[in-house]
Amino acid sequence: MLNPRPAGPIAEFAALLEARTGQQIDANRRWRIETALKPSMRDTGHDSLDSMAAAIRADRNGALANRVVDELLNQESSFFRDSPVFDMIGEVIADVPTTRRPRIWSAGCSTGQEPLSLAMLFAEKIDEQMPEIVATDVSASALDRAKAGRFTQFEIQRGLPIRRMMQWFDSVDGDWIANPGLTRMVSFRRMNLVADPLPIGRFDVILCRNVLLYFSLDLRRKVLERLAQVLRPDGVLVLGAGETVIGQTEAFKPSQRYRGLYEPTWSAAAAA
Known part of the structure; x- marks a missing residue:
């Protein structure tokens, strides 16, 4: 109000x-x-x-x-932003038991470059099961753009190699539009991380990059605790390069397996 x-x-x-x-x-x-x-x-x-x-x-x-x-709202985004992070996510998903389908949540997905990057990454890994990818954002207009998969020449060139650009996008009237098969790999939903109901089920990976920067400490703690509720005990949280859980919450700790990522604490996982 x-x-x-x-x-x-x-x-x-x-x-x-x-x-x-x-x-x-x-x-x-x-x-x-x-x-x-x-x-x-x-x-x-x-x-x-x-x-x-x-x-x-x-x-x-x-x-x-x-x-x-x-x-x-700050809708800054790019394809394969901080590319080593995507390589590490690939390692995390490769460790998921083959008896179930892996799940990834891109929280604060903006105009869709992050979840579409994930979709491209795993669609190209023919030896692995395609994860379920959920992408949410508080902005209706950003989600409309993400669902449409339409990007300007400037946006498409930010982090996207030419090989992937030609494989997954078509040039239309000066813009680049994602193939329908690519956008169908992602489930886009509008969601307020602070107040709206959490997605159903648990995730192996949650990406919440450069979102917490804009919250007060109290809201940051609340959001981190909410994220911990839907992360598997052996799952990981991915934050932005300038973000950390240290001094922010007791719900997460630095991962011993994946450098720079975070794991839920036992208490957070048990409370979910």
């Missing part, structure tokens, strides 16, 4: 984002709010942030508020 504040529209928009998603924008980064909202201002005929904030206050649950939240 957007709460009018005397601090001005910038603070109002930051409060709206936090109320809807739990994500915070640090004071030293709030300059990007006006930049991010310029397309909405132009499209909706508002000549100032004050005017847009007033319109949202008049209709707090309307389409404009939803659009503002989507545009304030």
Whole structure:
């Protein structure tokens, strides 16, 4: 809910984002709010942030508020980002018993590059069973793009080798569209990591990279505890390069098997 504040529209928009998603924008980064909202201002005929904030206050649950939240979310992503991480995930999945299908959850999947990278990685491993890949994000517009599998020339070149680009994507009107067979390998769902019900079942790998950075310490701890509930006792959590569980939660500990990844503690696994 957007709460009018005397601090001005910038603070109002930051409060709206936090109320809807739990994500915070640090004071030293709030300059990007006006930049991010310029397309909405132009499209909706508002000549100032004050005017847009007033319109949202008049209709707090309307389409404009939803659009503002989507545009304030950081949707930075790329294919095979930090490629050694994907190699390690391949090792984790290779260790899963052949008696069951492995499961991977890409939490905070943005516009889909991460889960589609996973789908390509395992589709090419003909000797291994294809994992079930679940991908979630709080942004409806980002998920629409992910489901469509449509990327610009700039986006497709970020981390995607030409061989994979030609194998899995088709060039259409200057963009690149994923083959339907690739997008069908991923189950995309909208989900708020803080508040929405968790996916059903347990996962062997959960990726939650560069999402926790935007939460307060309390919410970060809450989300990590929720993730631990749906991770198998021998599963692993993958965080971003600048993230850690140390000093954040008792639900995870550094993995002894996979360097840089995290395992649920016994208590977290038992409580699930």
